[in-house]
Amino acid sequence: MTRQDLANAIYPDVKITLEQIFEKYPPRALPNGAEVTRFAPSPTGNFHIGGLFSALIDFSLAKSSNGIFILRNEDTDKKREVPGALEAIFDMLVRFNMKPDEYQKTGENPVGKYGPYIQSQRLDIYHAFAKKLVAEGKAFPCFCKKTEGKEEILKAREERFSEDDSNVEYDPCRNMSIEEAVRRVKEGEKFAIRLKTPNDGSTKTVFEDLVKGRVELPANAKDVILVKNDGIPPYAFAHAIDDTLMGTTTVVRGEEWFTSTPAHLDIFDALGFKHMRYYHTPNICKIDEENGGKRKLSKRKDKESGISFFFEQGYPTDALIEYLLNLISSSFEPWRAKNPETPYQDFKFGLDSITAVSPLFDMAKLNDISKNVIAKMSAQQLFESWLTWAKEFDEPLAKKT
Ligand code: GLU
Secondary structure (H helix, E strand, C coil), X not given: CCHHHHHHHHCCCCCCCHHHHHHHCCCCCCCCCCCEEEECCCCCCCCEHHHHHHHHHHHHHHHHCCCEEEECECCCCCCCCCCCHHHHHHHHHHHCCCCCCEECCCCCCCXXXXXXXXXXXXXXXXXXXXXHHHHCCCEEEECCCHHHHHHHHHHHHHHHHCCCCCCCECCHHHHCCHHHHHHHHHCCCCCEEEECCXXXXXXXXXXXXXXXXXXXXXXXXXXXXXXXXXXXXXXXXHHHHHHHHCCCCEEEEEHHHHHHHHHHHHHHHHHCCCCCEEEEECCCEEECCCCXXXXXXXXXXXXXXXXXXXXXXXXXXXXXXXXXXXXXECCHHHHHHHCCCCCHHHCCCCHHHECCCCCECCHHHHHHHXXXXXXXXXXXXXHHHHHHHHHHHCHHHHHHC
């Protein structure tokens, strides 16, 4: 029996070939230097200021380079999904004048040629790539039950690496014979697909981060999960496949993904994909009122962490965008001083001035910018935006006009 037999037993229904997939997602014909970026939220319902911050970077990178801005719905965690969240995110982007070039609404066809843009509609693609990795011996089925598996892994690790504190976690199923694996698959046992990490805990992974520059982190040495036992891929596998097929040039994503980048890049390597550039956006912080220290804006404690707060308070969307541009790019403020009348859309967003440190959210500064934005509105614009606000937040007041 060969590994191809195992791959066939695991994925008897995968009909689409990798050639057909690559044909469907040809390299994009774009001008030199054009950035393809994507905002890829999970539809969990609360639109955080950090999300707007990331989306604005994606949008600005794409627009300043005549590129493409994609909205991708990362709905693989069905337990956390909130109905309508995707549409709310889309509407929010439109409200902030950042309509994506490519996107897909629930129940509708994709807008753009590189879809579907909803991950739960891409399972056949993920499975085709998982099948290839199993056939090549780069991935294997893991039959461990959730908790049992963890214990077995830890035990195996202890036996092998009792002397050091390396981050090695080889899964016990990695060396199972093909015959046993095929038999268990055919008997209907549940299994996940794991990457057979080629690393042994002694090496480093090097990658490019837009602001941090050349980064060196300990290489991943865990047999990470590529496809869960319900057939759904966790973030890492879907990220490698989607961003490659969609032609993403720069991945803008939260700082929390930084340390798992080596594992992601191992997946790119196993698949034979080119690495892409990352920009891990620093967390937006505030000064803690109690201890005076800097801390991350918290969804739970800080009302200003949610976008809806600014709408309720009546901040103009342009003011919020101008404020965030200030946080993102050190060139924005001098540009604004020189060009007080120019719309912010004309600001040329350069990567050299992008922020590397966690910015502090400063309400006084936002108020100051809002004051300037409002002062520049014509009487008609001001009335209209006031009326829009009142209709949403103060119905009786709106009715008086
Ligand atoms: N769904 C991931 C998140 O919301 C996306 C991260 C990314 O942009 O790659 O954190």
